[in-house]
Amino acid sequence: MDTARLLPLVVAVPLLGAAVLVATGRRLPRLVSDIVGCAFAAVTAATALLVLFRAGRPGPGAYPVEWVSGWRRVGIVLVGDPLGAGLAALVSLLVVAVLVYSWRYFEEPPRRHTGSFPALILVFQAGMCGFALTGDLFNAFVFFELMGVVAYALTGFRVEEPKPLQGALAFGVVNSLGGYATLLGITLLYARTGELGFAQIGRRLDTEGPDGLVLAAFVLVTTGLLVKAAAVPFHFWLPDAHAVAPTPVCMLLSGVMVELGVYGVARVYWTVFSGPGGLSHPDFTRALLVLGVLTALLGAAMCWQQRHLKRLLAFSTVAHTGLFLIGVAVLTPEGISGTALYVLGHAGVKAALFACVGVLLDRYATVDEHELFGRARELPEAGALFAVGGLALSGLPPFGSGLGKAVAEEAAGHTAAWLPALYVLVSAVTGGAVLRAGLRIFAGAGRRPRDGEEDEPETTGEEEPETGGRLRRIPVPLLAVPAALLAASLAIGVIPAVGSAVGRAGALFTDTGGYRRTVLDGHAAAAPAHPPPHWQLTGILLGLLSAALAVTLATLAVRRPARTGTAALLAPVRRLQSGHIGDYVAWLVAGTALLTVLTVPGVR
């Protein structure tokens, strides 16, 4: 079949699967509904990979463009450029991994609704794939909302406890407000241009100069996407939601959903606002760079402070999102390709780490670093996976996360010479926090951490396993899936073809004129030639440096636990994460104003 015709199927197939599961969920035994869910997710993944395979190299089928409903220019367009298609493939593969991981995971599915968990995951997959593939701003908003609705329900899945519901509520309120901001921005653009497609809006805007309306539209549309991306100060929902969501859901939220927010910012800027009628490049760079640096620093600082493992990983996601935003902010093809590689590598690593935490939760009924001290010595396999994950998170070559970090930090270094240092610092601290927790939990290294004066409100010992009773024997999928994810992350860094494909994807992504011509005029754009991202000596050395730093930090922390000095210094920052939804909403509104201030000199 024509590659373009396959694009809507990536959305349609999982939706059909969800409908089948809901219709038959009452009668099917759990095993069958799990198999049906996996089958639909796998077919979608195969379709997305086929699209990616054809779009990822020059030749027939490259850059497929499909006008859904057959209405050229008036209707909705799906664009399978290599980056979008690659994200859809990443989402689909991770969904398959998650469904395999949660094979018989929950103690018991909702009574008479065995199909509802896989059905929700399939709709989540459809929403994320649709968001990655769409070339239409309003359609992107629809999929943005769809992702949200499903994610809120999945976060609150364990209704027996109050915390998941609180986390889901904060997630829902903050993300919905972000969605309203985006919708408001879309209406402004529609009022000005009468168009909803990225390419059409961009072309229309470029016929006139930028003004207040364009600036406001940019700020509002971007606000919603930054909420999804959990950029400071829109990030507060993320740790609260990730700490309480079921582990398989955390894998998807941290692995791909948050990154899709970053993708949205980049996609909307490059296709809509990057021309003369939009927002000038220096203004965009300044705004996003400030937010990215703040996000990375705050995420890393908070990550180091956590002892609740899911919160620790959640803040590490915040920190890495900051780095991704910086990679996008520098506005070069190298920045985009590096960030794309980083996202690919990070997705595997972060999902694997969450999977390991899930094993701990289900065996020991806690995810507290101090309570677990030395208890998991009996799980050497999980410990090894956790340690490898921590090292890969810190950017150790030759993992994909390391390659992405190396390429992105080099690209960022061209914009500001100190940015590579930030990449090294942030990945070392987040990787170090993971290694520290791993050393304590799986090796019982160092002294037993004392509890007492630093009893934090967000740390609880009252977690419940997600598998009914505590696990005695660890089922195979619970370890095989993280192992496979880490192997995939390694493969991304090792196989040169991935690097060159992502390099081409970045070049096409940043070619605004090429995108618009391909979508609207039907001339397939050729990728501008430039060298594909690959391992360079500086990158390898910096990767080794951050891994070494991470190990050093972890060892020091284990040897000399709980120095109260730094904790006291960061106490005001910690208190911001109050769990009060009103606070988060106030910060969201303030963040919109901050984004305005950062971009406002852009009105010429």
Next chain:
Amino acid sequence: MSARARLWVFLVGAAGFAALFAAACFDLPAFGTVPHPYGVRAVRAALSHHTANVIASVNFDLRAFDTLGEETILFSAVLGTVVLLRQARDEHRTDPEPAVVHPRVRRFALLTLPFALLVGLYVIAHGQVSPGGGFQGGVVAATALHLLYIAADYRALERVRPLALYEIGEAAGEAAYVITGLAAVLAGSAFLANVLPFGTLATLSSGGTVPVLNAAVGLEVASGVVVLLARFLDQAVEIEEPGEDGGSPRGSGDSGGNGDDERERA
């Protein structure tokens, strides 16, 4: 953060937001001047497919893919509600008590029910011709069934409301939309393309796939709303909190559904 600090953060942010939005509003196109570029094209497109209701044409033809997403948002919201409002381990179910209804209320509700149902189906069926369509008609039809709750009591509603059937109906509506789209692909066109004969403008059979998609959405929305309300009513009427005693009457501060019960009994 203290309430005062929160207020200040919000006010500073809101001031910035207000300034931004005000600036944007001054740059909006003036009211009622030029024909809107999208409106012109949408009307032309709708007429070319013999769809008298241009809005239905935008929703179910030009931008049918958006509507698939919107239908799915409702679908997954209902699914999410089913999951979140499920009977938890420590909750138990009691049978709803029969209620005494004033005969006039009963007569009125029973009389209105078939008409409301008919209106709902009419609105679904005429989406391509006149204002309305699957979303609106689906809600009307689902509401009609709930008149039975007012006319009689919860047990009567439960008898006409086999939830399993409505859940299947909801899923079937969602699947029908996707399958209509896939059928167009099999026919050699784009996903969700309008491949059926367009018929005569402003008749029931006009618009090609528009009425088909409207029917799918109508089925999904009507069933979905029934399932959704059932979950909330169950929580209010049947499911007991762990602490609550099964038979004891509840306080007046309870949620709406139960309050209705109390009033009816009185």
